Amino acid sequence: MLSAKNLDVRYGQFRAVRGVSLEVKQGETIALIGANGAGKSTLLRAIAGALPIYSGELSFKHKVITHAASCDRVKQGLSLVPEGRRLFTEMTIEENLLLGKTINRAGDWDLDRVFDTFPNLVKRRHAKAGSLSGGEQQATAIGRALMSNPELLILDEVSLGLSPLVVDQVYASIEKLRDAGTTIILVEQALDRAIAFAKRAVCMLEGRIVLDKLTADTNRHEITEAYFGLQQSATQEAS
Amino acid sequence: MINSLVQAILLGGYYALIACGLAFMFQVMRIINLAHGSLAILSAYIVWRITDALAFSPFVSMLIVLPIMALIGWLLQRVILERASKGGELLPVLTTFGLSIVIDNLLFQHFGANTRSLASYVGDLSWESYEVFGLWIGKLPVIILCTAIVVIGGLDLLLRFTPLGRQIRATAFDPETAGLVGIDARKIAGISAAIAMMTVGISGTALGLRGTFDAYAGAPQLLFAFEATIIGGAGSLWGVFFGGIILAIAQSVGALIHPQGFLLGGHFIFLTFLFARIYLNRDFFTLRHWLGKKTTKVEQHEN
Amino acid sequence: MENTSYSQLQATGIYKSFGRVQVLNGIDFTMDTKDAIGIVGPNGAGKSTLLSVLSGAQAPSDGKIILNNQDITHTPARQRAKQGLVRTHQIPKPFSGITVFENVFVAAIHAATNDREEAYDMALESIKLCGMLHLANREADSIGLLDRKRLELARALATQPKLLFLDEIGGGLTEAEALALVDTILSLSERGIGIVWIEHIVHILLRVVKSLICMDSGQIIAQGNPQAVMSDQAVIQAYMGGSVDVVS
Amino acid sequence: ADDDTINIGFISPRTGPLASFGKTDGFVLEQARKALADGMTIHGKHYKVNILDRDSQSDPARAGQLAKELINQGVDLMLAISTPEVINPVADASEAAGVPTLSTVMPWEAWYYGRGAKPGQPSPFKWTYHFGFGAGEFYKTYMSQWALLETNKKVGVMYPNDADGNAIRGALVPRFKEAGYTVIDPGAYETGTTDFSSQIAQFKAEKVEIINSFPIPPDFAAFWRQAAQQGLNRQVKIIQIAKTGLFPADIEVLGSLGPKIASAAYWHKSFPYTSTLTGQNGTQLADLWEKESGEQWTQQLGATLSLLDAATEALKRAKSPTSRSDIRDAIATLNVTTIGGKVDFTSGPVPNVSPGPIIGAQWVKGTGKHKLDYVITENVTDPNVPVTHKLLPYNR
């Protein structure tokens, strides 16, 4: 469904993603893991079209989208919940959600269903998104992405800043999506959760993919190992 | 006295009209367009040129000019503002400032020094008036006031209740994220600029009908437009309408107090509103609290 | 409300509303300035707002804040910072046009010391502690989200705080990174710096704090011993749900 | 400068907001250069004459800078024309540097008192000289013009808070009163005012039949259109304006409100003089301009040429036309007739000033190829100028 070949993404001179190749099949769920600064967000943003791809090729549903605009990618069913939420803070929750419906793809996500999934948003639905708590914002961001009924949903740092209860709710709802056959890529730092949720784990280190396995075939230890080198020095540095 | 008030309200309608394009860009697109006045003059010149060359009524010419202004707006967005707004809030200010210098002088180069007006093309309309209860109410100012209401009301409805309006606001706020939710940000930004410039086209025509203009007449228009916008507050476009009227009334009051007080009156009300908003807003919350909780007044800190 | 002799932060009857929205609903809260306290609670409970009020970024609508027997309710944030009361921001607010070092240095030279050399040392020290030395000369707007969070911490540390308010600085860290962070915070705590830490990753939080507060709807619904709080029925209902993420 | 070249600096507003003044200068300078192509012979010696013309861009700061530059390039004589925004900074720079300077086209009171001279004290200026109209001439002209129609002698005045307005207010209002007019003066307004309803209300209440104003064109358009909306135009017999109305375009933009506005001209093509420099008379000059540019003649044509006339005459009379002080001495005693009339520094109301004519005129619907014609209705400040038309009441 999504195929990346040799992707390179740069900030000026700095290569944040280096020659990454990744195949995602229809219906897969992938957990993207990696240390802080490994390039996960950069890769995902490049896939969603928020960052230009420096070299390499990206295709989605057999169409090359390397240089397509991000809105066209949404149109084809690719949707990103960006890191840091990026809500339209001066607009209400409801308006934020409705904006997710700009590309009116067929599907059963609508306002009611989002509010069912995130009941904590209901009483704030007419509040400006900027005045929400961090968790409320995260929920709104996910809801907004769902409104476009994506075929491939990419979630960067899904549970960041969410209370355990809401994390459960979020996972419950993306599990439903997963079970309904939506393809999902997510970045999740809570390894147990990631492994439990995703069928496949992809681990990045310094802009490269260093591990790509089915979660069934791997374990916590191997994954931590995969970015161990960096980890060790970080631990030392910090102590 | 009453007459002065009526005249001020009519003048306020004009200020509101000239301000609404600026306010639209300021509030919605988050661009401070210092070329606003110059663009209004540009549109007035185009209307004048068409009217003069083809012997149309200026109102007809305006209809021709609206698409031209829309195109100018679209180009402005694509060529200049798109890049400039990536560089933060300040850059568009500086860029449009430069642009206004370019426009003014190109207009001068092309149209020369003569003062122009559209009034001579509408017969006596520019100075005809209705007599109501002993008050003389100019026809043209009434038309301009009504136009302001229609334009502002229309824009307000568009922004608040249509998907396009939502997309415009979202794009202005964060074009990158707008793209991620499926909005064609470049297109929408282009459309916003085009809409803004169409209102500038309308206000340029109004300017040409009610007064005279020359290539360098943009700056005072810009200042009036700004004052109306800021007095009206950042809440909604309707604020701008009342901002225009308040500005005009303040000017009239200023002129009553001292003959040189016309402009000063406007400036003072502008500054008063600016500061009242800073200081009262804080008090506002505490006041509400004060009434509700019956505790002592709590001072709010600057932050 | 008599004052105690040892150093203490005391907040009584704190209310805060934004227009119609009542966010803090009568918070009473006392801590020793050497304590390490955790705050949990559902999203929107008012945790960050409480922190803003305590650190002076926002004024309470009502209530009183007393630090070491001194009423600081109306003291602006910058003065509280100089008195050693500093916060980090949940959504990082770096000074994006200057370098990481300068970000931290400006904190040291304004809140901690007037001596330039000393401020250099303090800044470098805190940058090192947060593991950001390699980024020291980078402009702050070119670093990623998590590094920005670290920068928040480094900047707060450079003020040489006595009492440090942390707002979700552990989110998004890998486990190893989170453990390193725990070590850092513990070492601060050992140095006698008071810690108030808001965090949703409870098991990390519990490695550091001696006492826990759970907030909901602008009120404290449970406080005291962490284990006790976490097994409180109200807390489980409002916050944990059936989550697996319990005390490990 | 070398000894047999005379360098003349000439500064005027060719671009910018004041450009309607400078519009014709290129043409007039061309006439002058043609006439000077062979140079001048003065006291038997032949000199080349070089006019260095500069555009102040309507920016006073720039005018001052240009003057300094020209001075440093060694001009022997400086000329400045049109509006205080050009003349005053140039005159100040010349005064400081000791360069003889001749200027015209602004009320001389604003030139003299606006540069720091105090009434009753000796003139602080040693190098700078100005000729042309002033408040005294306006007074005479208005009295003569307004007597042409029967009115209730109630005058509403609208003078802005600028150089012209202030110079005129101080000098005219008391004298109008002495002459038996009731003056309704709402006070100075700031240029850029867009609503004049309080002034209009006052004029209506007082039933004024004469209005006198010194506005810039946008202010006048705003004022007079609003006045018409309020019905003031129906009661006014004479609307006498200066500054706006110098040039036909200012009046054309008023549409149907334009014709019959009364004005006063510092030059008119039917002035009965010829240029000492080019030998052209007024009609020849105006016709040539209309032929070459396709645009209607303006009074600025004669004003500019008269400045050049006076300048060259002064050079001819100077002991040595390349000595700044000799030229200054020649100007101080100059008494000649230019295409614009008499220039006489020997008998001015204050030193350094030679008052000039301002002729009563009126804009009327064009009979020839122009939308509007500019006709002479009165000639008290220079009886040599022929009166051709009767003053028509505005409201009929």
Place this chain on the structure above:
Amino acid sequence: MKIKRSNAYSMATVIGASLLFVALVSAAFVASDNVLERLTVLFVYVILAAMWNTLAGFGGLVSIGQQLFFGLGAYATIRLADFGIPPFVAVLMAALLVGLLSWPISKFMLHLKAAEFGIGMWVLASVGHLLVNLDPLIQGETGTSLISLNVYQIETRRVLIYLAALISMVGLLIGLFYLLRSKAGIAMQAIRDNEEAADSIGVDAQTVKKWFFIFAAFGTALAGALWLAQASSFQPKTYFSVQWTAYMIFMVLVGGIGRFEGAILGALLFFAVETWFAATGVWYLVGLGAVAVLCSLFLPKGLWGAIESRLGLRLIPVGYQVTDETLKSHKP
């Protein structure tokens, strides 16, 4: 040494600048009249650019109303001279007075954010202009002239004004340099980037901004007073014209906003462009506007920014650089 605040270039710059200063001082006695007068203008431009850059570049305070201080500086000079104070003393006193006046102004204006500040300043400049117009000495737009300067011989006068401008410029630049390198300098940049965060770490934002504002007001007023001294004529419209701010913006944008060297480079460029092209009239102005637009679009850090990042050249560093040794020594 842990922190570097200067480099090889900056040493060279100091020496170069000192030599240049000596050369410029001696020029007062040898250079031609025209050169002296033009240089005086250049010095005023440098002051204007540097002062605007102080506010906008380092403080994020984009003012479109700096002509307020420029005009008030000139006006105060006229007023003081009318009281009989010798003109050169009046120039300095005027600038000080305006600096003083800017203090209460700052109390209000600095509460405004971004655009509101910019436009607010513009309106305030307009108010200042209108109020000055009410002074009978000024006679509205008629204006008046600083004739008390006429007591000096033209040569003496030229040299005196030249030296006054030179010393003012050098003094202000040195002052600015130390201000920027002080703890207030780095704080100002922090405030520019996020005022709330700056407040939370103990920076007294209002005070820091206030000093920057007053400094810029003083410098701009001095420029206005100097301009008056060299031009003599005071017409309010000229001095309170937004065009002065337009020039400042142009110089700073082209030179490099937020860079000490940028403002100076911008002033030099503007001066050169004006000298060579101003005679082309309208096209000169069109060109100025267009260059400003292009620079802001394609060289957002200005020419100096481009030079700096291309060549790594920093002549007048005001920042802090952690040295490589420090970085290494702290690595395990």
